[in-house]
Amino acid sequence: MIMPTYLVALIVGELEATDPVDVSGVPLRVLHVPGKAHLSEFALDIGAFALRYFTEYFGIPYPGDKLDMIAIPDFSHGAMENLGAITYRETALLVDPETSTQAERARIADVVAHEIAHMWFGDLVTMRWWNGVWLNEAFASFMETKCVEAYRPDWKRWLAFAGERAYAMDIDALESTRPIEFDVESPEQASEMFDSLTYSKGQSVLRMLEVYLGEEVFRSGIAAYLAAHAYGNTETADLWRALETASGEAVGDIMEAWVNRGGFPRLTVSGDGDTYRIEQEQFRYLGSGTDRWEVPVLYSSGDGPGRVLVAGDVTRLDAGPELLLNRRGQGFYRVRYDAGLFDGVVSRLPDLVAGERYAVVSDAWANVLAGDLDGMSFVAVCRRLGDEPEPAVWEPALGGLSELDRVVAPGARPWLQGVVRDLVGPLADRLGWEPQPGESDLDRKLRGRLITARGILGRDTETAKLATEVFETWLDRRDAVDGEVGAAAVAVVAATGGAAEFERFVELYRTAASPQDEVRFLRAAVSVPDPATAARVVEMVIDGTVRRQDSPWVLAGLIGHRDTGPATWELIKHRWDEVTATPPPQTTRRVIDYIPYRSEPEVAADIEAWLQDHPLPGVTKYAAQQIERMRVRVGLREREAPRLGPGASSS
Numbered sequence: 272m273i274m275p276t277y278l279v280a281l282i283v284g285e286l287e288a289t290d291p292v293d294v295s296g297v298p299l300r301v302l303h304v305p306g307k308a309h310l311s312e313f314a315l316d317i318g319a320f321a322l323r324y325f326t327e328y329f330g331i332p333y334p335g336d337k338l339d340m341i342a343i344p345d346f347s348h349g350a351m352e353n354l355g356a357i358t359y360r361e362t363a364l365l366v367d368p369e370t371s372t373q374a375e376r377a378r379i380a381d382v383v384a385h386e387i388a389h390m391w392f393g394d395l396v397t398m399r400w401w402n403g404v405w406l407n408e409a410f411a412s413f414m415e416t417k418c419v420e421a422y423r424p425d426w427k428r429w430l431a432f433a434g435e436r437a438y439a440m441d442i443d444a445l446e447s448t449r450p451i452e453f454d455v456e457s458p459e460q461a462s463e464m465f466d467s468l469t470y471s472k473g474q475s476v477l478r479m480l481e482v483y484l485g486e487e488v489f490r491s492g493i494a495a496y497l498a499a500h501a502y503g504n505t506e507t508a509d510l511w512r513a514l515e516t517a518s519g520e521a522v523g524d525i526m527e528a529w530v531n532r533g534g535f536p537r538l539t540v541s542g543d544g545d546t547y548r549i550e551q552e553q554f555r556y557l558g559s560g561t562d563r564w565e566v567p568v569l570y571s572s573g574d575g576p577g578r579v580l581v582a583g584d585v586t587r588l589d590a591g592p593e594l595l596l597n598r599r600g601q602g603f604y605r606v607r608y609d610a611g612l613f614d615g616v617v618s619r620l621p622d623l624v625a626g627e628r629y630a631v632v633s634d635a636w637a638n639v640l641a642g643d644l645d646g647m648s649f650v651a652v653c654r655r656l657g658d659e660p661e662p663a664v665w666e667p668a669l670g671g672l673s674e675l676d677r678v679v680a681p682g683a684r685p686w687l688q689g690v691v692r693d694l695v696g697p698l699a700d701r702l703g704w705e706p707q708p709g710e711s712d713l714d715r716k717l718r719g720r721l722i723t724a725r726g727i728l729g730r731d732t733e734t735a736k737l738a739t740e741v742f743e744t745w746l747d748r749r750d751a752v753d754g755e756v757g758a759a760a761v762a763v764v765a766a767t768g769g770a771a772e773f774e775r776f777v778e779l780y781r782t783a784a785s786p787q788d789e790v791r792f793l794r795a796a797v798s799v800p801d802p803a804t805a806a807r808v809v810e811m812v813i814d815g816t817v818r819r820q821d822s823p824w825v826l827a828g829l830i831g832h833r834d835t836g837p838a839t840w841e842l843i844k845h846r847w848d849e850v851t852a853t854p855p856p857q858t859t860r861r862v863i864d865y866i867p868y869r870s871e872p873e874v875a876a877d878i879e880a881w882l883q884d885h886p887l888p889g890v891t892k893y894a895a896q897q898i899e900r901m902r903v904r905v906g907l908r909e910r911e912a913p914r915l916g917p918g919a920s921s922s
């Protein structure tokens with residue numbers, strides 16, 4: 272068939288194939304290196320589901336005549352959508368459902384759904400040029416989330432997506448952000464398009480549009496677009512035209528600012544209970560921007576739900592008491608309330624729906640980073656979450672507290688650890704260490720998450736002791752310990768361990784029985800808080816003990832380590848050429864994934880100067896963004912270190 276050259280693949284290796292599964296006439300197989308057939312069942316299940324789901328959603332048959340999914344033991348990216356021969360790194364395709372965590376299975380469901388969506392979005396219809404790569408990637412990501420939500424509704428995939436949206440907002444709040452779509456004139460620019468703005472901001476604005484137009488109107492526009500351009504190339508305008516025809520709305524006008532301009536708005540609300548004032552500004556952590564957007568806002572109040580299109584600087588809104596903006600939490604904007612309204616929203620937090628709870632906590636943290644809310648007030652918000660049942664909603668709270676733990680003055684750190692223990696302790700006690708009958712996957716995930724938070728962030732000695740016992744049992748008999756609890760125990764043992772634990776993790780890494788275990792034990796080895804073991808990991812990267820596919824995240828983890836990062840950074844600088852030769856091309860940028868958390872002013876200045884003198888090849892935009900995110904956190908430390916502690920009061 273007619274297809275772009277970048278989708279042609281020829282794969283040579285010692286591989287075995289599963290028996291084909293017949294999916295409405297399409298044979299679907301998993302290929303893997305010998306001995307891993309028992310890890311392929313889950314991928315075949317989600318693969319067959321996705322193939323049927325997309326055939327129905329798009330109303331267009333799968334464009335190939337067979338579909339092979341191939342697990343490659345050392346693969347630079349997550350996966351690649353070659354037509355009918357999709358390649359994956361092993362952690363994105365092979366899994367033991369019995370011993371893995373929900374996050375590990377969900378990652379496979381995500382990546383498989385994403386790649387199969389590409390068979391239509393990308394392979395059947397392809398962007399004309401790299402400026403339009405978001406047409407491929409944002410759509411495949413959007414379809415991935417829809418598909419996995421349908422596959423496992425109990426996993427609440429759209430709620431979990433809030434984390435990806437928040438990360439994209441963290442980048443998009445920078446002066447060094449970029450529009451989703453921009454002119455691409457060099458291979459480096461094309462390569463740098465594959466970032467969270469393309470994937471996650473792109474997906475967020477598509478979701479916002481789908482909610483606005485309605486799911487069925489949106490679907491029919493997409494189906495018409497694919498049918499009209501099958502075996503051809505497109506521009507973004509072709510998509511807007513199809514959606515305009517389907518909806519009768521001026522889709523191109525609405526989407527213009529969201530796609531062709533960087534940044535996004537924050538809405539600041541003030542008011543007395545029936546008349547509110549909403550001020551729009553461009554949200555920036557540092558400096559200020561002057562752009563404005565047409566923001567489709569859903570809200571709720573004592574008078575019920577409502578919607579308003581916020582445009583320009585100031586919008587007046589008549590609504591009942593207890594106003595909440597961003598109802599359902601799907602908007603790509605931040606909200607800030609005046610003091611009176613904020614206290615009300617925080618006190619009602621447990622009564623909001625999960626997406627809204629996420630948004631309130633996440634907005635509060637963004638306002639802390641911007642210097643518009645103090646850390647104590649954020650702690651006060653977190654304290655309302657003690658009974659929170661959704662692991663996804665815990666993430667912005669524990670993420671923010673973990674950032675505060677990095678900048679708090681040493682004398683106040685025990686106090687902050689106590690805050691974490693008080694916060695997660697009661698619910699962790701109720702959940703215990705063993706699953707109960709009738710629990711969902713997310714209930715189990717929550718148990719693991721709280722054990723980790725209590726043991727690592729809360730430094731709870733009892734949790735550390737129990738984790739050590741569970742770890743030994745788990746190594747002896749995997750089926751005696753729940754997968755989430757076992758994974759949590761490994762993380763706690765690693766974060767509180769030393770040289771002896773490190774040796775065991777390295778050995779376990781070498782003999783791991785599944786791709787997930789391999790990553791788990793390598794990550795555990797990286798997180799041991801000991802400069803000497805960190806130096807050993809640097810050697811393992813250079814001598815090839817660590818697969819090249821894993822070198823970027825391993826190095827990033829070493830540099831970002833709360834306690835040993837600064838010493839390891841010095842070492843990495845000494846071995847710079849050797850170290851930076853290890854990541855596969857186009858993944859080098861991931862080495863600086865965690866430099867933003869190096870908020871010690873002298874370390875941050877050193878990293879910035881070093882990267883200016885020793886730029887990573889092909890990493891210009893991302894380096895600028897990571898350095899700016901680092902400056903944001905240097906500012907966080909400056910503000911919060913002197914005032915965060917038991918004596919402070921929130922404002």
Ligand SMILES: [Zn+2]
Nearest residue numbers: 385389408411
């Ligand atoms: Zn993709």
